[in-house]
Amino acid sequence: MSGEPTGHSGGAEAVADFIHQVKLGIEAGLDPMTAAQSAAESLPRKLREALEAVVLRLQGEYHEDEWGFDEQFAEAVFPLFEFLYDVWWRVEAIGAANVPAHGRALLVPNHAGSLFPFDATMVTTAIMKRHALPRWPRFMVLDWAFALPFVSAFMRRCGGVPASPHNATRLLEQEQLVTVFPEGVKGTGKPFSERYRLQRFGRGGFVEIALRTGAPIVPVAVVGSEEIYPKIGESETLARLLGAPFVPITPTFPWLGALGLVPLPSRWRIEFCEPIDLSEHPPEAADDRRLVFDVAERVRETIQTRLYENLVARGSTFT
Amino acid sequence: MSLAGRRIAITGVSTVWGAELARLLERDPEVEYVAGIDAHPPALELERTDFIEADIRSNLLSRLLPATRVDTVVHCGILWYPEPGRPARALHEINVIGTLQLLAACERTESLRQVVVRGSAAIYGCEAASPFFFTEDLARGARLRTRFQRDISELEDYFENFARRHPELACCMLRYQPEIGADLETPLVRYLSLPVVPVQMGFDPRLQLLHADDATAAIAAAVRRQVRGPVNVGPGGSISLSRTLRLCGRPSVPIPQPLFEPIVQRLGRQLGAGGLLGDGVRMLRYGRGVEITRLREEVGFEPRYDAVAAVRDLATKLAGRRVGPGLDLGALAGRLTGIGR
Numbered sequence: 017m018s019g020e021p022t023g024h025s026g027g028a029e030a031v032a033d034f035i036h037q038v039k040l041g042i043e044a045g046l047d048p049m050t051a052a053q054s055a056a057e058s059l060p061r062k063l064r065e066a067l068e069a070v071v072l073r074l075q076g077e078y079h080e081d082e083w084g085f086d087e088q089f090a091e092a093v094f095p096l097f098e099f100l101y102d103v104w105w106r107v108e109a110i111g112a113a114n115v116p117a118h119g120r121a122l123l124v125p126n127h128a129g130s131l132f133p134f135d136a137t138m139v140t141t142a143i144m145k146r147h148a149l150p151r152w153p154r155f156m157v158l159d160w161a162f163a164l165p166f167v168s169a170f171m172r173r174c175g176g177v178p179a180s181p182h183n184a185t186r187l188l189e190q191e192q193l194v195t196v197f198p199e200g201v202k203g204t205g206k207p208f209s210e211r212y213r214l215q216r217f218g219r220g221g222f223v224e225i226a227l228r229t230g231a232p233i234v235p236v237a238v239v240g241s242e243e244i245y246p247k248i249g250e251s252e253t254l255a256r257l258l259g260a261p262f263v264p265i266t267p268t269f270p271w272l273g274a275l276g277l278v279p280l281p282s283r284w285r286i287e288f289c290e291p292i293d294l295s296e297h298p299p300e301a302a303d304d305r306r307l308v309f310d311v312a313e314r315v316r317e318t319i320q321t322r323l324y325e326n327l328v329a330r331g332s333t334f335t
Numbered sequence: 336m337s338l339a340g341r342r343i344a345i346t347g348v349s350t351v352w353g354a355e356l357a358r359l360l361e362r363d364p365e366v367e368y369v370a371g372i373d374a375h376p377p378a379l380e381l382e383r384t385d386f387i388e389a390d391i392r393s394n395l396l397s398r399l400l401p402a403t404r405v406d407t408v409v410h411c412g413i414l415w416y417p418e419p420g421r422p423a424r425a426l427h428e429i430n431v432i433g434t435l436q437l438l439a440a441c442e443r444t445e446s447l448r449q450v451v452v453r454g455s456a457a458i459y460g461c462e463a464a465s466p467f468f469f470t471e472d473l474a475r476g477a478r479l480r481t482r483f484q485r486d487i488s489e490l491e492d493y494f495e496n497f498a499r500r501h502p503e504l505a506c507c508m509l510r511y512q513p514e515i516g517a518d519l520e521t522p523l524v525r526y527l528s529l530p531v532v533p534v535q536m537g538f539d540p541r542l543q544l545l546h547a548d549d550a551t552a553a554i555a556a557a558v559r560r561q562v563r564g565p566v567n568v569g570p571g572g573s574i575s576l577s578r579t580l581r582l583c584g585r586p587s588v589p590i591p592q593p594l595f596e597p598i599v600q601r602l603g604r605q606l607g608a609g610g611l612l613g614d615g616v617r618m619l620r621y622g623r624g625v626e627i628t629r630l631r632e633e634v635g636f637e638p639r640y641d642a643v644a645a646v647r648d649l650a651t652k653l654a655g656r657r658v659g660p661g662l663d664l665g666a667l668a669g670r671l672t673g674i675g676r
Contacts, residue, residue, distance in 0.1 A: 034672070049670070049671070052671040052672065053671070053672065053673050056671070056672040056673055056674070057673070067672060067674070068672075068674050070668075071665070071668045071669055071672055071674045072674065073581075074581060074664050074665035074668050074669075075581060075582070075584075075665035075666070075668075075669055076578045076579075076580075076581030076582035076583075076665065077582075078578070080574065080575060080578060081572075082467075082468075082541075082571075082572040082573045082624070082642075083467055083541075083573075084467075084539075084541045084573065084575055086575075159463065159464030160463075160464070162463040162464050162621075163463035163464070163621075164537075165535075165536060165537020165538055165592065166537040167537075168463065168537075168538065169537065169538060169539040172539070172541075177467055178463070178464040178465070178466070178467070179464075180464070180465075180466045182466035182467075182468070182470070182473070183466050183467055183468075186467075186468060186626075
């Protein structure tokens with residue numbers, strides 16, 4: 017990541033300093049317009065650049081790619097992810113170098129932790145912080161989340177797209193890093209008692225995509241996401257009311273209201289396993305059901321084994 | 336096939352897009368003959384286009400069209416929005432029944448070789464979870480939610496049937512994304528030029544708005560190359576609504592989603608941005624993108640403006656005609672700090 021002062025933290029400081037300078041200017045007898053312009057000019061270079069970024073953003077002069085990914089926005093909210101990563105969940109990332117630095121690749125983690133795709137954001141953060149050549153992965157998000165106000169716009173700007181094979185294929189063809197969760201809702205919605213037991217990997221659609229595009233598969237084992245919202249039951253009425261696939265009941269939610277939505281501070285480990293290279297198979301191999309199931313099973317077993325290893329390596333859950 | 340010696344009939348010349356196409360084709364000296372068919376006079380002054388006054392909903396067309404001995408019919412008479420004199424309930428008649436009558440007339444025109452329809456990408460609908468770039472084969476299985484979407488889907492069915500029964504004709508369905516242009520009188524353009532633009536709270540859709548020049552050039556390219564089947568027509572890339580409004584210098588007011596449609600309807604009556612019905616409202620919530628590989632490779636047409644450039648062009652042209660001081664935060668911040676525009 018570049019160290020450019022963009023977005024919120026630098027921006028807020030710049031705006032505060034700018035207003036202070038304008039006030040001084042007006043007190044010195046300048047008219048507001050001149051005071052503002054001279055204040056802008058006298059700011060230190062770094063702050064001026066930050067102010068510039070804020071102003072240009074207000075004018076619509078920023079970059080957004082065709083997927084609606086807004087790197088400036090992602091960098092501005094990144095400190096929040098970093099806080100969760102370093103302080104809240106004390107994530108330890110292993111094997112980030114296994115993620116290809118260039119070209120297309122499919123990241124396949126286990127999925128847990130209901131409600132919000134925190135595991136997707138932590139996988140992203142691990143790559144941005146621990147990889148020698150970091151790049152923003154794009155992640156597939158449950159359809160339902162894209163119907164939600166605020167959540168949908170937030171995720172889209174951070175690189176999320178609705179889970180669809182069309183989106184995944186097109187992103188890979190553009191040489192992107194793509195995160196998919198083959199377990200889907202079955203993974204996030206499973207009860208606490210079944211934690212770290214991988215669910216069925218759909219119909220192996222992610223393998224078909226990888227075969228068709230020739231992208232390597234990087235299995236990812238995420239330990240810790242299972243404990244952030246320990247699901248002990250679910251409310252069907254609430255789910256139907258909200259149109260959600262499920263609404264979990266945890267020891268804190270919905271009993272503590274919005275406070276119950278604060279994820280528990282479990283300790284996390286994320287391991288990126290060796291990439292599975294599928295380039296020996298031609299794209300037509302995607303129609304070979306047996307091969308698809310074989311590869312899917314291989315990925316699933318790799319993740320399951322690494323999950324248990326990392327579970328042992330992590331030791332106690334919360335400390 | 337080039338345009339040399341072509342005889343072309345265009346329906347819907349009372350719409351801007353029909354008239355623009357007629358003007359483009361009549362200016363090409365290679366084109367032998369251009370006929371404009373509509374119940375109302377052309378939207379633009381046309382020189383050598385032969386205006387044939389006929390309602391496409393009537394079967395009069397079955398007698399008039401064969402007499403013109405045209406080899407190509409371009410159907411520009413599909414209406415997206417209700418207009419003065421064409422209320423919402425007339426749209427179904429004009430769009431579906433009109434297309435049926437036109438196809439019946441085409442069957443009797445022996446000189447005919449090609450039929451191009453200026454349809455709509457509305458057939459894909461706007462869903463929260465839809466792929467970000469629709470390919471042409473994804474129209475099947477789309478959920479039909481709005482009246483307009485159902486109409487488009489119905490007339491595409493008829494057209495596909497017609498194409499199957501007449502393999503000797505090159506039948507092409509162009510699926511257009513909405514067009515923008517400072518001179519266009521569409522509800523969407525009027526919406527984007529409101530002094531303060533209501534948006535749906537918490538939603539920031541990705542849009543593909545086609546520049547009006549590209550819209551006309553694309554259909555002309557489709558007439559030149561005899562492509563068969565459906566082809567998406569849109570700009571490259573996409574742009575979010577929030578960035579669109581910032582580039583246009585229009586402040587937005589977030590409105591809770593259930594209140595959005597009634598408010599836009601009411602504003603519409605007063606400020607002229609009405610008619611943003613079902614389909615438009617859904618597009619301003621979830622957005623819609625199409626893949627234009629077929630347009631590029633098979634029609635051989637590359638839009639001159641991508642999604643961002645089309646909006647920039649609109650913004651420049653709208654800036655000149657703003658009434659009164661705007662509430663434009665971007666411009667204000669720019670003027671205070673001397674940054675940007």
